[in-house]
Amino acid sequence: MKYKNIVVLTGAGISAESGLKTFRDNDGLWEHHQVEDVATPEAFKANPDLVYRFYNQRRQQLLDGSVKPNAAHFALARLEQACEGDFLLVTQNVDNLHQTAGSQRVLPMHGELLKARCTRSGLVHLMTASFNAQDRCPCCHPASTLRPHIVWFGEMPLFMDEILAAIARADLFISIGTSGTVYPAAGFVAEASWAGAYTVELNLDASDGLFIEKRQGRATKIVPRFVEELLLPYSQ
Numbered sequence: 001m002k003y004k005n006i007v008v009l010t011g012a013g014i015s016a017e018s019g020l021k022t023f024r025d026n027d028g029l030w031e032h033h034q035v036e037d038v039a040t041p042e043a044f045k046a047n048p049d050l051v052y053r054f055y056n057q058r059r060q061q062l063l064d065g066s067v068k069p070n071a072a073h074f075a076l077a078r079l080e081q082a083c084e085g086d087f088l089l090v091t092q093n094v095d096n097l098h099q100t101a102g103s104q105r106v107l108p109m110h111g112e113l114l115k116a117r118c119t120r121s122g123l124v125h126l127m128t129a130s131f132n133a134q135d136r137c138p139c140c141h142p143a144s145t146l147r148p149h150i151v152w153f154g155e156m157p158l159f160m161d162e163i164l165a166a167i168a169r170a171d172l173f174i175s176i177g178t179s180g181t182v183y184p185a186a187g188f189v190a191e192a193s194w195a196g197a198y199t200v201e202l203n204l205d206a207s208d209g210l211f212i213e214k215r216q217g218r219a220t221k222i223v224p225r226f227v228e229e230l231l232l233p234y235s236q
């Protein structure tokens with residue numbers, strides 16, 4: 001393959017055909033909620049029951065087998081296997097579908113639905129059951145509660161140092177299924193351009209991002225096709 005160091009950024013659009021709603025394709029409504037009613041620290045303080053219920057339902061969707069990785073997730077796992085240099089998949093999604101599809105180097109910068117975090121110590125636990133304000137962190141102070149391990153609006157995304165270091169070395173940056181409206185992820189294409197990477201967007205609707213190449217279409221069609229092209233012998 002022509003490219004050695006690859007960074008892929010994914011957003012909600014890659015999981016749309018797995019049956020998960022995106023954030024901004026439905027009049028700002030997300031699973032029938034305003035995002036700010038369920039995805040901010042203020043919302044958690046004001047109405048914790050609603051926030052717990054919302055994330056419990058979404059976690060359950062992942063656990064009951066109704067949501068599965070699609071051809072785009074699998075194509076990225078294949079690309080990682082074929083990459084001879086450094087490969088990093090940065091996802092804004094919290095749905096674990098890249099990991100289920102077999103991707104190894106995944107940094108979920110907005111957290112993970114299948115984890116919970118102690119509100120006192122910050123310790124993170126695998127969580128495959130529903131939980132709420134009555135549940136206690138298993139390893140801390142007896143009064144410690146758990147919150148979803150999700151980066152809400154107004155909170156710091158995770159793994160930023162690692163992500164920016166990988167982008168600085170990248171010769172290929174691919175953005176898939178994200179509207180490019182939420183920073184810092186929306187700024188990664190600029191970082192990749194400064195690093196001299198070839199930048200590609202694969203999305204249903206072209207974003208405003210300054211990519212060298214933009215391809216429009218459904219992720220399950222255009223991602224496997226793009227990966228096949230990259231893996232062709234002598235591909236450019």
Ligand code: APR
Pocket residue numbers: 010011012013014016017022023024025035092093110151176177178179180181182202203204205207217218219220
């Ligand atoms: N295939 C490819 N792209 C698609 C598909 C599809 N089948 N369906 C939708 N899209 C594209 C849309 O055109 C849109 O540009 O996916 C993008 C989804 O954009 P958003 O809903 O804004 O999702 P995302 O960019 O992941 O949001 C970023 O915002 O609320 C926060 O923390 C949340 O991680 C999320 C962040």
